[in-house]
Amino acid sequence: MTENAELPVLLIVEDDEGLQRQLKWAYEGYRVVIAGDRPAAIEMLRAHEPAVVTLDLGLPPDPDGTAEGFATLREILALKPDTKVIVASGHGARESALTAIALGAYDFYRKPVDIDELGLIVARAFHVHALERENRLMEQQGSGGGAVLGSILSAAPEMLKVARTIERVAGADVSVMLLGASGTGKELLARAVHDKSPRAKGEFVAINCAAIPENLLEAELFGYERGAFTGAVKTTPGKIEQAQGGTLFLDEVGDIPLPLQVKLLRFLQERVIERIGGRSGIAVDTRIVCATHQDLDAMQADGRFREDLYYRLAEIVVKIPSLAERPGDAVLLARHFTTRFARELNPRVGGLGPDALAAIDAYPWPGNVRELENRLKRAVIMADGKMVGAADLDLPGGPASEEESSIAINLRAAREVADRRAIRQAMTRTENNISGAAKLLGISRPTLYDLLKQYHLQT
Incomplete structure (x- = not known):
C-alpha cells in the first residue's frame, strides 16, 4: 500500500487488530487510515x-x-454528510442493515469479511462520491444568479x-412531498414538477387543505352529486x-382530518373516487404533489x-431551504421585487439604496420569500x-441570525464555507462587479479573481 497524499482516503473503523492489518494492506489505489473506536474515528475524519x-x-x-457503531455513523454523517459509509456487522445483520441505511449509510456487508466483495463495494462508493463532487462543482460554477426552474430565482x-x-423526479410518475417553512415557495416548486413532467398538458389543480373548513374539505376534494346535501343544487x-x-x-396536507385521510388513502391505493352522494366509482389518473410546513x-x-x-404521499421527499439558508438570494430577490413593484406601483423608484441592501443582507427573514416580497411591495x-x-423596509431591529448552523468538520472547511458565503454576498450586492465586490471584501481584484477560481464560483 502506498502513502501517496494525492490518493483518495479510505478510513477503516475496526477494533480487531488482526482485521485492521488485513484490511489496511488489501487496498491498492487508496490512502488507508485506521481507527479502533469512535473518538479515533472522528479524529481521523476531521x-x-x-x-x-x-x-x-x-x-x-x-x-x-x-449502539456505539450507530452513534459513530450518526456523528460521521453529521460532520461530513457526503461521506460514503459502508457498515459491517455480524449482530442481527438484516435489522442492522435496515437501521444503518435509514440513518444514511451508503451500503452494508455482513461479517465475516470477504475482501474481494468488500473491495467492489468500496470502489463503487469512491466512484459515486467522485460523481457527486463533480455535480456539486458544476452547480457552484452555475450559481452566478438567475432563474432556475423557470420562475424561481436563486x-x-x-x-x-x-x-x-x-x-x-419530474419525469417519474411518483408522488412528491415538499417539506419547508411557510413562504419558501412550495407551490412554485409543485408547479415546476408539473410543468417539467409528461403531464404538463393536463391541469395543475391546487387546494390549500388548511384554508377550507373540515366539513367542506371532503366535498372540495371528492365532489358531490346533486341533492347529496342541502345546497347541492347540481353535480x-x-x-x-x-x-x-x-x-x-x-398544500398543507398535514391539516387533512383523520377521517378524510382514510378516504384519500383509499383513492391512492385504488385510483378510484366516489363523489358524496354517488353510488359508482370514477377512475382518476392524476399525479399527487403535496406540501407542508x-x-x-x-x-x-x-x-x-x-x-x-x-x-403513499412521500415516495420522493424534497426539503426546501429557508431564505436564511440561501446566501445571497435575499438581495437577488429584493432587486427583482423592487423592479417589478416599481413598474406596477411607483415608477419614481429606481432601485435599492446601499443601506437597504445591507439591511436586507443582514436580516434573517423568518417569513422567508413571502415576507421579503411583502416588505418590498410596501417599501416601494x-x-x-x-x-x-x-x-x-421597516425591518425589526437586532442582529442577523448565525450565518452557519452546521458544524464545520475542521478549520480549513470552516474557512472555505465562510469565504464562499462572503464572496457570493459581495458579488450579489455589487451585481457581479469585481472591483466593487473586492472593495466590499477588503481585498484586491487579483485576490478576488484567485478566490473565484479556487472555489469554482462564476464571475
Missing part, C-alpha cells in the same frame, strides 16, 4: 476527510452490540440542489377529478397523521425618494 469509510458496528465499549447552491432534484366534480390527466397539489413524523407518532398515507409604495432606503 484530519483526513475520507471520501469512504468502512465501519464495524461492534465498537468498544459495546463490541458485542451495535444564486444559492442549496436551492440549485433542490432545482436539480425537481428536474430529476359538482371535486379537485381530484378536475386534475384528471394532470397534477393535484395538496408541519413535522409529519411527530404527527404520525401521536396519531394525527396516518403512517400508511404518509408513505411608501418610498419618497428615487431609491428604497433601509427605513422604508
Whole structure:
C-alpha cells in the first residue's frame, strides 16, 4: 500500500487488530487510515476527510452490540454528510442493515469479511462520491444568479440542489412531498414538477387543505352529486377529478382530518373516487404533489397523521431551504421585487439604496420569500425618494441570525464555507462587479479573481 497524499482516503473503523492489518494492506489505489473506536474515528475524519469509510458496528465499549457503531455513523454523517459509509456487522445483520441505511449509510456487508466483495463495494462508493463532487462543482460554477426552474430565482447552491432534484423526479410518475417553512415557495416548486413532467398538458389543480373548513374539505376534494346535501343544487366534480390527466397539489396536507385521510388513502391505493352522494366509482389518473410546513413524523407518532398515507404521499421527499439558508438570494430577490413593484406601483423608484441592501443582507427573514416580497411591495409604495432606503423596509431591529448552523468538520472547511458565503454576498450586492465586490471584501481584484477560481464560483 502506498502513502501517496494525492490518493483518495479510505478510513477503516475496526477494533480487531488482526482485521485492521488485513484490511489496511488489501487496498491498492487508496490512502488507508485506521481507527479502533469512535473518538479515533472522528479524529481521523476531521484530519483526513475520507471520501469512504468502512465501519464495524461492534465498537468498544459495546463490541458485542451495535449502539456505539450507530452513534459513530450518526456523528460521521453529521460532520461530513457526503461521506460514503459502508457498515459491517455480524449482530442481527438484516435489522442492522435496515437501521444503518435509514440513518444514511451508503451500503452494508455482513461479517465475516470477504475482501474481494468488500473491495467492489468500496470502489463503487469512491466512484459515486467522485460523481457527486463533480455535480456539486458544476452547480457552484452555475450559481452566478438567475432563474432556475423557470420562475424561481436563486444564486444559492442549496436551492440549485433542490432545482436539480425537481428536474430529476419530474419525469417519474411518483408522488412528491415538499417539506419547508411557510413562504419558501412550495407551490412554485409543485408547479415546476408539473410543468417539467409528461403531464404538463393536463391541469395543475391546487387546494390549500388548511384554508377550507373540515366539513367542506371532503366535498372540495371528492365532489358531490346533486341533492347529496342541502345546497347541492347540481353535480359538482371535486379537485381530484378536475386534475384528471394532470397534477393535484395538496398544500398543507398535514391539516387533512383523520377521517378524510382514510378516504384519500383509499383513492391512492385504488385510483378510484366516489363523489358524496354517488353510488359508482370514477377512475382518476392524476399525479399527487403535496406540501407542508408541519413535522409529519411527530404527527404520525401521536396519531394525527396516518403512517400508511404518509408513505403513499412521500415516495420522493424534497426539503426546501429557508431564505436564511440561501446566501445571497435575499438581495437577488429584493432587486427583482423592487423592479417589478416599481413598474406596477411607483415608477419614481429606481432601485435599492446601499443601506437597504445591507439591511436586507443582514436580516434573517423568518417569513422567508413571502415576507421579503411583502416588505418590498410596501417599501416601494411608501418610498419618497428615487431609491428604497433601509427605513422604508421597516425591518425589526437586532442582529442577523448565525450565518452557519452546521458544524464545520475542521478549520480549513470552516474557512472555505465562510469565504464562499462572503464572496457570493459581495458579488450579489455589487451585481457581479469585481472591483466593487473586492472593495466590499477588503481585498484586491487579483485576490478576488484567485478566490473565484479556487472555489469554482462564476464571475
